[in-house]
Amino acid sequence: MLDQTIDLDRTFQALADRSRRSMVERLTLGPASVSELARPLAMSLAAVVQHVQVLEACGVVRTEKVGRTRMCRIEPAAMTAAEQWITDRRRGWETRLDRLGDVLSEEAANSKEHP
Amino acid sequence: MLDQTIDLDRTFQALADRSRRSMVERLTLGPASVSELARPLAMSLAAVVQHVQVLEACGVVRTEKVGRTRMCRIEPAAMTAAEQWITDRRRGWETRLDRLGDVLSEEAANSKEHP
DNA sequence: CACATAGTGAAGTATCTACTTGACCATTGG
DNA sequence: CCAATGGTCAAGTAGATACTTCACTATGTG
Numbered sequence: 001m002l003d004q005t006i007d008l009d010r011t012f013q014a015l016a017d018r019s020r021r022s023m024v025e026r027l028t029l030g031p032a033s034v035s036e037l038a039r040p041l042a043m044s045l046a047a048v049v050q051h052v053q054v055l056e057a058c059g060v061v062r063t064e065k066v067g068r069t070r071m072c073r074i075e076p077a078a079m080t081a082a083e084q085w086i087t088d089r090r091r092g093w094e095t096r097l098d099r100l101g102d103v104l105s106e107e108a109a110n111s112k113e114h115p
Numbered sequence: 116m117l118d119q120t121i122d123l124d125r126t127f128q129a130l131a132d133r134s135r136r137s138m139v140e141r142l143t144l145g146p147a148s149v150s151e152l153a154r155p156l157a158m159s160l161a162a163v164v165q166h167v168q169v170l171e172a173c174g175v176v177r178t179e180k181v182g183r184t185r186m187c188r189i190e191p192a193a194m195t196a197a198e199q200w201i202t203d204r205r206r207g208w209e210t211r212l213d214r215l216g217d218v219l220s221e222e223a224a225n226s227k228e229h230p
Numbered sequence: 231c232a233c234a235t236a237g238t239g240a241a242g243t244a245t246c247t248a249c250t251t252g253a254c255c256a257t258t259g260g
Numbered sequence: 261c262c263a264a265t266g267g268t269c270a271a272g273t274a275g276a277t278a279c280t281t282c283a284c285t286a287t288g289t290g
Binding site for chain 4: 148149150160161164180182183184185
């Protein structure tokens with residue numbers, strides 16, 4: 001429960017990279033090996049492994065070694081935390097706007113009552 | 116419409132920093148000047164200005180100079196794009212799980228029919 | 231066995247990030 | 261006017277990031 005901030009740092013950081021997002025997109029279709037994730041990307045396998053490690057460090061991806069291949073699957077709970085942070089901020093902002101709307105419509109009503 | 120990827124990069128990157136997230140949280144309560152944003156943070160005013168520029172570059176914050184103070188307000192549309200990206204991935208992941216659930220319950224039904 | 235495939239580990243590097251300091255400019259209030 | 265306040269600009273820096281290459285270790289397959 002504590003130190004969600006570090007996880008949020010890591011998760012947003014992880015999603016701030018196009019290659020890593022494309023890996024996540026691929027993994028929403030189902031589990032894949034590291035070299036499968038590497039195939040569409042123009043970089044070395046070693047680089048892809050490093051990206052996978054970033055995704056694993058923030059909990060967005062879980063991996064498991066099967067024989068000589070490392071299978072990756074998505075673990076959406078970590079992404080949900082990030083999503084939730086944004087949602088909460090938006091809700092705060094929207095309720096503030098709602099109150100502003102209330103004030104404005106109340107003022108409008110008052111000016112109708114006292115023209 | 117095109118090049119949302121760059122904006123997504125920038126938005127996630129912007130949110131990947133505790134100080135910037137705390138500025139966004141403050142701004143959901145209402146507009147604030149740069150020095151108001153700086154007050155609770157243990158860093159120089161110049162550093163805060165740079166953070167504000169990051170938030171402005173990805174569209175999450177809009178600023179306007181009034182006299183000698185720069186007022187900042189939140190612009191939630193940019194954050195919505197980031198939120199939406201996560202939501203879409205989760206939806207893809209969930210529907211995949213739903214289909215898996217269908218397959219499993221169908222298999223269960225079959226094994227009941229042919230025990 | 232021999233060879234290919236899949237990944238690991240370490241080291242190096244160019245670029246980016248999150249700051250700092252210090253000089254400077256603009257607005258405002260006494 | 262003049263001092264304080266609010267911000268700007270430029271330059272520098274320590275550490276992080278996103279790669280690379282190369283040497284190496286499993287693990288499958290003909």
